Amino acid sequence: MERNALIEQARQAFVERFGREPQAAGAAPGRVELLGNHTDYNQGFVLTSAIDRGTAVAGAAREVPQARVFSQGREGVASFDPQEPRHDDAAPWADYVKGVVHELNQAGAAVGGFDAAVVSDLPVGAGVSSSAALEVSAAQFLLTLYPHPILGDRMGLARLCQRAxxxxxxxxxxxxxxxxxxxxxxxHALFLDCRSLQWRAVALPAERARILIADTGVKHALASGGGYRERRAQCEAAARWFGEQTGQPITALRDVSRETLEQYGPRMDPTLRKRAHHIVYENLRVEMGVEALTQGNLGAFGEMLNNTHESCRDLFENSAPEVDALVEIAQAQPGVYGAKITGGGWGGCAVILHEPGALAGLSEALAEGYRARFGRDTNLLPTVAAQGAEALRFE
Structure with missing residues (x-):
């Protein structure tokens, strides 16, 4: 949905639920991870893109010190004290908003009472960061009502939402x-060094490359831990092992070179070796992918996507049969540069980079192939690299 239409939908949802006009809104896009699967918490490199789907939060301040948040498509309203937000098992989705409120208070923003309505056109649990879009849009909205200098510190705000x-x-x-x-x-795609937090934009022009997100319908839930928490622990254990073996100050797998991996890897626990191999070479693929995009070589960039999926499937083991099937179908279609899993894994989505004219045939092949294998439909989300979050105050 176009950004202004999403904000208008949030405005209307607020009026219908609370019977008054909102004062402000925040909107934030989802994202698609192009390269750099699970490299961020390993202090490595990522290549990502915001997409033209997202979440909008519209609302207004209240004189009473109470917050009420309504999410379109969900039952009821989540109510809480903004000075002391607490978990509520009846509305776990509201924890993302409460977490932002808590962190803003910790930063000195002094969030008071408010009413808010949330709308989104992002699939939940599909690996396109619906949770981050909710956090960031809530932060944009709240900082418009209750101003604080962190609104002007984009990296600081990103880290605040991460802490939430x-x-x-x-x-x-x-x-x-x-x-x-x-x-x-x-x-543009965005390159980020997750250790130094230095970043730069890399051209990904829509006239040459479009993004298709294919949702398997298999949901993941990062808050419950599961495979994600296990993989993170395995990466940390692998980094400690390399540090002990080499005597070098290795604090994350970012510090392990290809040469160190090849020299010491054969002596590792086999599972930890596979996890380390994925991260070490995934960081290299990000750097090679950025170089390919900089040179306008979309064919070489697509190969990096294909190689990443193979590594996720076989070494990091965070893919799923449904995602593998979508990637396999896409890779066989004309006009496709490359395809891979995106997001944390164990379900979610495949991301496919393709020529603009290839969408119709690609979509048909994916729909028919997925239905034939699994007896259900895949949800296809055509998108492009899009603008980041924004806030506005209604007149």
């Missing part, structure tokens, strides 16, 4: 999602 997800929600995610949602640029 890590500490309040309990999902051990890296910075990739919030960074993508805030820093997105139309027609």
């Amino acid at each position: 997800e890590n500490d309040f929600v309990g999902a051990p995610t890296g910075l990739l999602d919030q960074f993508s949602s805030i820093f997105g640029q139309a027609g």
Whole structure:
């Protein structure tokens, strides 16, 4: 949905639920991870893009010190004290908003009472960062009502929203999602060094390359831990092992070179070796992918996507049969540069980079092939690299 239409939908939802006009709104896009699968919390490199689908939050301040948040498509209203937000098992989705409120208060924003309505055209649990889009759009909205200098510090705001997800929600995610949602640029992918936080935009022009997100319908839930938490622990254990073996100051797999991996890897626990191999070579693929895009070589860039999926499937083991099938179907179609899993894994989506004219045939092949294999439909989301988050005040 076009950004202004999404904000208008949030405005209407607010009026219908609370019977008055909103004062402000925040909007934030989802993201698609192009390269750099699970490299962010390993202090490595990522290549990402905001997409033209997202979440909008519209609302207004209240004189009473109480917050009420309504999410379109969900039952009821989540009510809480903005000075002391607490978890509510009846509305776990509201933890993402509460976490942002808590972190803003910790930063000195002094969030007061408010009413808010949330709308989104992002699939939940599909690996396109619906949670980060909710956090960032809520932060944009709240900082318009209750101003604080952090609104002008984009990286600081991304890290604040990451803390909300890590500490309040309990999902051990890296910075990739919030960074993508805030820093997105139309027609560009974003390269981020997750250690130094240096970044740059890399052209991904819509006239040459379009993005198709194919949703398997298999949901993942990062807050519940599962495979994501296990993979993070395995990466940390692998980094400690390399540090002990080499005597070098290795604090994350970012510090392990290809040569160190090849020299010491054969002596590792086989599972940890596979996880380390994926991360070490995935960081290299990100750098090679950026170089390919810089040179306008979309064919070489697509090969990086294909190689990443193979590594996720065989070494990091965070793919799923449904995602593998979509990637396999897409890779066989004309006009496709490359395809891979995107997001944390164990379900979610495949991301496919293709020529603009290839969409119709590609979509038909994916729909028919997926239905034939699994007896259900895949949800196809055509998109392009899009602009990042914004806030506005209604007149």
